[in-house]
Amino acid sequence: MSLLAVRDLAVARGGLRLVEALDFALAPGQALVLRGPNGLGKTTLLRTLAGLQRPVAGEVICDPDTLAYAGHADGLKPALSVAENLGFWSAVFGGAPVGPALAAMNLTELAARPAHMLSAGQKRRLGLARLAVTGRAVWLLDEPTVSLDAASVGLFAAMLRGHLGQGGAAVIATHIDLGLPEARLLDLTPYRAMPGRQADRPAGFNEAFA
């Protein structure tokens, strides 16, 4: 029984095929780390998994209500406080308590501070704490450790391990070592779309206008 499975998936950005022929499945407790050079399509793949864009070919097999996506932007409102920001997402996702999530990312002391007063790393920690209040099983993380210091990466790895321990799963695009020896590595480079193959499988309607 897998939480998320991908079959012969191809993704495209702006009509250009990036990654194709991708097959994998994630069972509860598993994490998949995506590797590959910049511009290969890691973000596009994660957005496709999250349902924000459609795959060009193949399918993503999962229940969309089990996915939590965390992209480059944290989705924070500068005028709201840390607790208000997190409380909003908690209310949207079904009302999980914000206290443990704040504690997990060491934000409890900053709870009353407006988000515009946070440093880049603190914002990121707040963005990651949001994952804990979604109560969703599959986390799709796009470079989660950007602007985090070593201690915060450790906090995040601990939170992630706790999530996996509770039967969750995660797909993580990252360039650094998270200290998760149990995570599977998937290098996307061999899946890079071949330009020659584009002709027989058009990337989509937009290609007509490219």
Add this chain to the structure above:
Amino acid sequence: MKALLWRDLRLAVRAGGGFGLALAFFLILCTLVPFGVGPEGGTLARIAPGILWVGALLSCLLSLDRIFALDHEDGSLDLLATAPLPLEGVVAIKALAHWLVTGLPLVIFAPVLGLLLHLPGPAYPWLVLSLALGTPALSVLGAFGAAVTVGLRRGGLLLSLLVLPLYVPTLIFGAEAVRRGAIGADPGTPLLFLAAITLAVLALMPFASAAALRVNLR
């Protein structure tokens, strides 16, 4: 849903949220008109219904691009699209928040500005009623325009060009209702048309806006 409404209202009243901006613009506009056309009460009274409605339209336009642009910039829109809320509901709630922040204050303060423009006495209840019926349509149509132009740099001007033509029916029937009220005729027909437009727009536009958002988020 309720959390989203509260968040939007809270953001609107906090620093930089733009609450009251539309109202201030409406006030300035209605103050400028007598300077432009001269202070004769007769002329002003005749054009007051149109000026008040055009003013309401333009003030509404002022804050439209904020409906989705800010959420798109900080990534909240991506997160909302993957949240358990239906995107149609998100659009409807954000349009409602826009109306509460922009349209409702206009409805409440329009009679005061009517005084500035020598609006005839019998027209006041119809002014308030027509604005109350018509301004929700302005917010919902505006949310549609904002959804179409989200993600565009400097999309505000394009948004105005897209949305203003859609406002024409509301403007015609809204101003006509007030004009009829001012001369003592029966404003029932234009008010019914106004209400019908608002209802149709309320029913259809959230779906169109959500579809436009999905395309823009790709």
